[in-house]
Amino acid sequence: MLRKIENISEYLKSHGIKPSYQRIRIFEYLMKTTAHPTVDTIYRALVPEIPTLSKTTVYNTLNLFVENQITHLISIEENEARYDADTSLHGHFKCVSCEKVFDFEIEADQLRYSGPEGSEVREKHIYYKGLCSGCNKIQ
Incomplete structure (x- = not known):
């Protein structure tokens, strides 16, 4: 990315x-x-x-x-x-245990916006929190 x-x-x-x-x-x-x-x-x-x-x-x-x-x-x-520094469209996942942040790919057409008519989206931010695979194995 x-x-x-x-x-x-x-x-x-x-x-x-x-x-x-x-x-x-x-x-x-x-x-x-x-x-x-x-x-x-x-x-x-x-x-x-x-x-x-x-x-x-x-x-x-x-x-x-x-x-x-x-x-x-x-x-x-x-x-x-x-x-x-990666300004491409992608999401972030933060592990609540180790606090690392990971990138994940998303596609623009997966994100639908139906806000006020005439409005313009300038940024999209997708964040998830949970346990990463490494911390999930320990739990």
């Missing part, structure tokens, strides 16, 4: 984002993970390599990515924001 981007610097520019070293590294990190990381997870992963990195920079960079539609904000829990 996740697209391949050969030149992240050019990709960021094409979306109106100035490609600083920190922004490139944050986006590379998002592209390489399927873990749907939090700000704190990204910060802890990159600060050994970029000692001048702050959590505020990570937070602001992710917000910039979301605003420019190259990253999705995932809010399955009210007090937890996770990020996903």
Whole structure:
């Protein structure tokens, strides 16, 4: 589901984002993970390599990515924001035991919307919670 981007610097520019070293590294990190990381997870992963990195920079960079539609904000829990560089239509499953978030495929025609006439859907979010296969075996 996740697209391949050969030149992240050019990709960021094409979306109106100035490609600083920190922004490139944050986006590379998002592209390489399927873990749907939090700000704190990204910060802890990159600060050994970029000692001048702050959590505020990570937070602001992710917000910039979301605003420019190259990253999705995932809010399955009210007090937890996770990020996903896969902007294709797909759903998320969060295990209530290990708290991992998994992607699953959905097709647009499976989702029917019959809202107010003249309205326009701009985003679709599908979330499920339960036990992943690994945790379900333990239970």
